[in-house]
Amino acid sequence: MAEHSLQNSSFSQGKVILSGEHSVVHGQLAILASIGMGIEADISDGELSESYKRDVYLQHILQIFCEFSGLEREQLRFTLAIKADLPQKSGMGSSAVFACAVLSELAKFYQTSLDREQLYQLVLEAENFVHGHSSGADPAIVVYGGLIAFVKGKITQLTSSILASTNFFLIDSGAASESTGEMIAQVAQLQDHQALILQIGSLTHDMLNDLQNNSFKPSLLSKNQLLLEKLGVVGARAQDMIRQLRAWGADCKITGAGGVKTGSGYILAYHPDTQALINKLQTKNWSYFSTQLGLRKESL
Numbered sequence: 182m183a184e185h186s187l188q189n190s191s192f193s194q195g196k197v198i199l200s201g202e203h204s205v206v207h208g209q210l211a212i213l214a215s216i217g218m219g220i221e222a223d224i225s226d227g228e229l230s231e232s233y234k235r236d237v238y239l240q241h242i243l244q245i246f247c248e249f250s251g252l253e254r255e256q257l258r259f260t261l262a263i264k265a266d267l268p269q270k271s272g273m274g275s276s277a278v279f280a281c282a283v284l285s286e287l288a289k290f291y292q293t294s295l296d297r298e299q300l301y302q303l304v305l306e307a308e309n310f311v312h313g314h315s316s317g318a319d320p321a322i323v324v325y326g327g328l329i330a331f332v333k334g335k336i337t338q339l340t341s342s343i344l345a346s347t348n349f350f351l352i353d354s355g356a357a358s359e360s361t362g363e364m365i366a367q368v369a370q371l372q373d374h375q376a377l378i379l380q381i382g383s384l385t386h387d388m389l390n391d392l393q394n395n396s397f398k399p400s401l402l403s404k405n406q407l408l409l410e411k412l413g414v415v416g417a418r419a420q421d422m423i424r425q426l427r428a429w430g431a432d433c434k435i436t437g438a439g440g441v442k443t444g445s446g447y448i449l450a451y452h453p454d455t456q457a458l459i460n461k462l463q464t465k466n467w468s469y470f471s472t473q474l475g476l477r478k479e480s481l
Contacts, residue, residue, distance in 0.1 A: 190221050190222060190223035190224075190262075190286060191221070191222050191223075191282050191283075191285035191286035191289065192219055192220070192221045192222075192282065193219050193220055193221075193222075193278045193279075193281040193282035193285065193323055194215040194216060194217070194218070194219040194278065194323065194326060194477075195215070195216050195218045195219050195220075195267040195273040195274050195275065195278050195323075196213050196214065196215055196216060196273060196274045196277075196278075196319065196322040196323060197213065197214055197216060197272070197273060197351070197436040197447075197449050197474060198211055198212070198213050198272070198318070198436050198437065199212040199213065199214055199344075199388060199402075199436075199449070199474070200212050200381070200384060200385040200388045200401065200402075200405050201213075201318070201331075201381065201382075201385045202381075202405075202409060202414070202435070202436070202437065202438060202439070203364075203365065203368050203378065203381070203409070203412060203414065203438070204378045204379075204381035204382050204385070205316045205318045205331065205332070206316045206365055207375075207378045208332070208333050209332065209378060209379070209381060209382030209385065210330060210331070210332045210382055210385045210386055210389065211316075211318050211330070211331045211332070211385060212328070212329070212330055212331075212339075212385055212388055212389060212392070213318060213319075213321070213322035213328075213329055213331060214322070214327070214328045214329075214344060214474035214475040215322060215326045215327055215328070215474070215475060215476060215477060216273065216351070216472050216474060216476075217472055217473075217476065218266045218267045218273070218470075218472075219265070219266070219267050219278055219282070220263060220264070220265040220267055220275070220278045220279050220282045221263070221264040221265070221282060222261065222262075222263055222279075222282035222283045222285070222286040223261070223262040223263075223264075223286065224259045224260070224261055224262075224286045224287065224289075224290040225259065225260055225262075225290075226258075226259060226260070227258075227259060227260030228258065228259075228260060229259070229260060229261060230260070230261075233261055238276070238279070238280075238307075238310070238311065239261075239283065241307065241310050242279075242280050242283050242284060242307050243257055243287075245284070245303055245306050245307060246284060246287045246288075246293075246303070249293075249295075249299070249303060250287075250288075250291060250293045252291060252293075257287075257291075259290060261283070261286075263279075263282075265279075268353070268356070268447070269356065270356035270357050270440075270444075270446065271353075271356065271437065271446045271447050272357075272435060272436045272437015272438065272439075272445075272446030272447050273351075273436070273437065273446075273447060274319045274322070274323055276307070276308060276311045276312075276319075277304055277307070277308050277315075277319040277320050277323040278323050280303070280304045280307035280308065280320075281300065281304050281320070281323045281324055284300060284303050284304065284307075285300065288300075297324055297325060300324050301317075301320055301321060301324040301325070301336075304320040304323060304324055305317050305320040307320075308320055311360075311361075311362075312360070312361045312362045312365075313362040313365075314362075316331075317331070317334050318331045321336045325338065326477040327339070327475050327476075327477045328340075328341060328344060328345075328392070328474070328475035330389055339389075339392055339393070339475075341392040341393065341395045341397075341475075342395065342475075343392070343395050343396060343397050344392075344397060344473065344474040344475045345473045345474065345475045345476050346473065347397065347451070347473065347474070348451075348455045348471050348472075348473065349449060349450065349451055349471065349472055349473065349474055350431075350449070350450040350451070350452070350458060350462070350469050350470070350471050350472075351436070351447045351448070351449060351450075351469060351470055351471075351472060352422065352426070352433075352447060352448045352450055352462065352467055352468070352469040353444070353447055353448075353467065353468040353469065354416070354418055354419035354422055354435070354444045354445045354446065354447065354448055355416075355418055355419075355443050355444020355445070355446075356440075356443065356444050356446070357416075357437075357438070357439065357440025357442075357443065357444055357445060357446055358440055358442040358443045358444075359438075359440045359441070359442060361437070361438040364414050364438040364439055364440065365438065367413065367414070368412050368413070368414060371412060371413060374412060377408055377411055377412050380408055381405060381408050381409075384401060384404055384405055384408070385405075387401060388401050399432035399451040400432055401432075402432045402433055402434045402449065402450075402451065403427065403432045403433065403434065405434045406423060406433060406434035406435065409434065409435060409439065413441065414435075414438065414439030414440070414441065414445070415435055415439050415441070415445050416439070416440055416441040416442065416443065416444060416445045417441075418443075418444060418445070419435055419439075419444065419445035419446075419448060422448060422467070423435075423448060425465070426448070426450055429452070429457075429458060429461045430452060430453070430454075430457075430458075431450045431451060431452040431458060432450070432451050432452075433448050433449060433450035433451070434448065434449055435447070435448055435449070436448070436449040455471070459471075
């Protein structure tokens with residue numbers, strides 16, 4: 182039996198995609214940033230609850246860990262506690278965050294050496310189980326944190342601090358009924374999706390150039406949103422909310438794969454007058470929170 186560690190729990194942060202939804206799947210650049218919310222996993226001696234024993238995703242993560250560590254599945258005897266303030270089906274990477282937190286905690290508990298690149302590959306394998314074929318972008322930002330540019334598996338850490346000192350809002354348009362994989366497949370069936378994908382890629386490069394000069398143009402969020410609407414991944418409720426947000430002077434976009442049947446996940450919004458937007462949001466009783474972007478967990 183492997184020796185057990187008594188170290189503290191493992192916390193993994195959620196994320197937003199600033200630019201590059203869907204286009205990243207087709208090999209285009211994406212820019213992603215960490216947010217303060219996330220998932221904390223704590224492992225101690227004991228037995229898994231019956232609900233966790235039936236959790237197909239968790240069981241797959243445990244199998245991944247066994248294959249990496251060389252442990253037998255029967256050797257994994259523990260109890261798992263999860264604390265989370267990260268909504269699911271929100272576009273904030275909950276499946277990758279869960280995998281990252283659990284795998285990190287397993288490695289500590291069973292005293293298994295696990296560097297960031299190895300953790301990235303394991304979380305990517307877990308994401309492939311959920312989405313069919315992950316672009317790798319969500320695992321990259323969840324594992325490496327901060328602010329990154331991602332393209333075709335290459336991760337570049339960005340040093341711009343402007344987003345970390347700017348107030349953003351994440352506004353709930355409702356959980357998506359469709360999976361990320363379903364939305365990706367829907368885009369692939371769109372006749373002119375390639376032209377739109379290239380336009381999103383070009384816009385993302387513009388944003389990257391700005392960030393490398395420690396500047397940020399909120400208008401690029403709105404331009405990205407219009408392209409996502411043309412891709413057909415934004416539902417009616419989210420579109421209505423975004424039109425209202427624009428009327429109030431905000432720049433905004435969805436920040437995940439989207440959804441059309443019900444909600445489209447969370448909307449990322451910027452307004453030059455934070456309090457003014459708060460006042461407007463409260464009149465609508467919309468669920469929201471404010472955040473900075475690109476802060477790593479050790480800074481929280």
